[in-house]
Amino acid sequence: QLQLVESGGGFVQPGGPLRLSCAVSGSTLDYYAVGCYRQAPGKEREGILCISVSGINTNYADSVKGRFTISRDVAKNTVALQMNSLKPEDTAVYYCAADRGCFYYDMDYWGKGTLVTVSS
Numbered sequence: 713q714l715q716l717v718e719s720g721g722g723f724v725q726p727g728g729p730l731r732l733s734c735a736v737s738g739s740t741l742d743y744y745a746v747g748c749y750r751q752a753p754g755k756e757r758e759g760i761l762c763i764s765v766s767g768i769n770t771n772y773a774d775s776v777k778g779r780f781t782i783s784r785d786v787a788k789n790t791v792a793l794q795m796n797s798l799k800p801e802d803t804a805v806y807y808c809a810a811d812r813g814c815f816y817y818d819m820d821y822w823g824k825g826t827l828v829t830v831s832s
């Protein structure tokens with residue numbers, strides 16, 4: 713059973729950076745793609761980025777292009793979401809999810825999320 717744990721959320725001022733981490737256990741990133749998602753208060757869950765087994769990135773959200781990047785450390789079995797130039801509208805609970813591929817929302821394994829608040 714794959715398990716994912718997000719960390720790194722918190723409070724950040726507009727324009728600032730924040731780096732989220734997703735630790736994967738139960739298998740390795742050699743076999744699983746990991747996607748990052750978020751859900752803002754009162755809104756539906758939104759896909760952000762996904763990184764495949766081969767390390768190819770897929771961007772799901774135009775709103776984060778040029779600001780957010782996804783990367784992975786196969787040795788540490790972790791995926792990082794680097795968020796720069798944060799805006800108040802980036803406030804949300806951020807999740808990571810894993811599956812054999814980047815299947816958008818149809819991912820089998822989900823973490824519990826970490827809250828990011830962007831405010832002055």
